[in-house]
Structure formats: C-alpha cells, structure tokens
Amino acid sequence: MKNFFFLCLQFILFLIVFAAGSLFPPFHMEHVLTATPSYTHIFVADGLVLMVALYVLIVILEAVRKRIRSAFPWTTLALVLAVVLGLYMKFGFITHQI
Numbered sequence: 001m002k003n004f005f006f007l008c009l010q011f012i013l014f015l016i017v018f019a020a021g022s023l024f025p026p027f028h029m030e031h032v033l034t035a036t037p038s039y040t041h042i043f044v045a046d047g048l049v050l051m052v053a054l055y056v057l058i059v060i061l062e063a064v065r066k067r068i069r070s071a072f073p074w075t076t077l078a079l080v081l082a083v084v085l086g087l088y089m090k091f092g093f094i095t096h097q098i
Contacts (some may be wrong), residue, residue: 010078030045043092059075
C-alpha cells in the first residue's frame with residue numbers, strides 16, 4: 001500500500017515537472033519535427049530532460065538509503081507512466097502556423 005502511494009506521488013511529480021519544463025523551457029532544446037510553408041511542428045525536449053534528471057536524483061537517493069531493490073521498480077514505473085501520459089497529452093509539442 002505504501003509503495004502504491006509513493007508511486008502515485010512520484011507519477012504526479014514527474015508529470016508536473018514534464019509539463020512545467022515543456023511550458024517554460026529553461027534550456028530551449030527544440031527539435032523541428034515537420035516544416036512546411038504553412039506550419040512547423042516543434043518538440044521541446046526540456047520537460048523530458050528535467051524529468052529524467054529528477055528520476056536520476058530519486059534513484060541516487062534510493063541507493064543512498066539502501067532502498068534501491070524495493071523502490072527502484074516503482075520509481076521506474078512512475079516515470080514510464082508519466083512519459084506515456086505526458087506524450088499522450090502532447091506536452092512539449094508546439095505548432096507554429098504562418
């Protein structure tokens with residue numbers, strides 16, 4: 001029960017970091033996906049980078065606390081679920097129309 005609670009908290013934290021990094025990109029890492037004369041599709045990867053950095057920090061903290069064996073799978077599941085839901089919600093995708 002405790003693991004599921006922390007899974008939900010980490011999932012929400014990862015999703016918030018993904019959204020914030022996508023809406024307010026600190027690094028301005030943009031990748032052009034499609035460019036035509038009328039529109040341009042861009043993916044801002046800052047949210048993903050920040051989310052992976054937070055994931056690495058959490059895993060390091062779990063290793064220091066010697067809880068890596070029990071907490072690592074739950075943290076990884078929370079990250080994967082947040083990435084899937086964030087991309088489904090189109091975090092980071094921008095369309096510029098001319």
